[in-house]
Amino acid sequence: MRYFIGNWKMFGVPKSIYILNKINSFHTRDKNRNKYRVIITPPYTLIETFAKNFNSKKVLIGAQNCYQKNQFSSDTSAISPFMLKSVGAKFTLVGHSDNRAEGDTNEILKSKVTFALKNNLKVVFCIGENKKEKKNNKTLVVLNKQISKVLNKKFHRNKIIVAYEPIWSIGTGKIPKKNELKKTIIHIKKILKKILKKSPPVLYGGSVDNNNIREFKEIKEIDGFLIGGASKNPKKFIDIIRNYYR
Ligand code: PGA
Numbered sequence: 285m286r287y288f289i290g291n292w293k294m295f296g297v298p299k300s301i302y303i304l305n306k307i308n309s310f311h312t313r314d315k316n317r318n319k320y321r322v323i324i325t326p327p328y329t330l331i332e333t334f335a336k337n338f339n340s341k342k343v344l345i346g347a348q349n350c351y352q353k354n355q356f357s358s359d360t361s362a363i364s365p366f367m368l369k370s371v372g373a374k375f376t377l378v379g380h381s382d383n384r385a386e387g388d389t390n391e392i393l394k395s396k397v398t399f400a401l402k403n404n405l406k407v408v409f410c411i412g413e414n415k416k417e418k419k420n421n422k423t424l425v426v427l428n429k430q431i432s433k434v435l436n437k438k439f440h441r442n443k444i445i446v447a448y449e450p451i452w453s454i455g456t457g458k459i460p461k462k463n464e465l466k467k468t469i470i471h472i473k474k475i476l477k478k479i480l481k482k483s484p485p486v487l488y489g490g491s492v493d494n495n496n497i498r499e500f501k502e503i504k505e506i507d508g509f510l511i512g513g514a515s516k517n518p519k520k521f522i523d524i525i526r527n528y529y530r
Contacts, residue, residue: 335372
């Protein structure tokens with residue numbers, strides 16, 4: 285199974301549902317539709333209406349983040365996994381570099397994963413090194429730490445997807461070299477296998493578009509993609525899927 289996840293970030297109003305309609309009608313007619321799953325993570329404001337319209341179809345709705353507590357609390361502006369589940373989210377991203385930059389530590393991320401799973405949300409756990417770490421050849425050490433400080437054997441691997449997103453690649457148009465990326469993905473799967481017995485799916489994210497997808501598809505170890513910028517444009521998002529299977 286492959287995954288194409290569209291992370292909308294701070295984008296979208298109710299009428300943006302037309303984007304999901306287009307993706308859904310493409311999916312319904314696509315002969316490859318049983319080979320992959322589409323998940324969209326709109327902002328919190330749109331989860332409920334989108335989930336009502338699409339969860340019974342083939343486009344699944346997730347959140348971009350969740351708070352590190354279970355249900356209700358007195359933390360202003362926080363949204364818990366319980367609340368997300370109650371409006372129809374099926375997934376949540378955890379550990380996106382935007383949120384790590386805002387202060388999400390490994391300890392916080394561990395609570396987020398724990399409470400998300402407890403509320404039956406599947407977790408897309410994001411990891412990735414920054415430019416300096418890459419330059420200093422620290423990529424594998426960094427990834428190892430990000431994974432082992434947060435995931436543990438009590439988490440069920442069927443409920444987790446890992447997304448490798450090098451920070452220097454997000455929104456920059458820069459992508460990793462093919463050989464390097466292949467090695468990194470294999471390394472990530474090795475670490476995950478040690479912790480979870482078998483590796484969950486590992487996705488790539490960072491400047492994926494309808495053109496460079498042709499390079500990524502040659503790396504069979506990549507189980508799917510987390511797509512930011514290009515997911516806001518239905519044609520580009522659909523072309524990513526089309527070109528992947530071409
Ligand atoms: P990008 O974002 O595709 O715009 O680089 C990816 C992400 O941040 O998930």
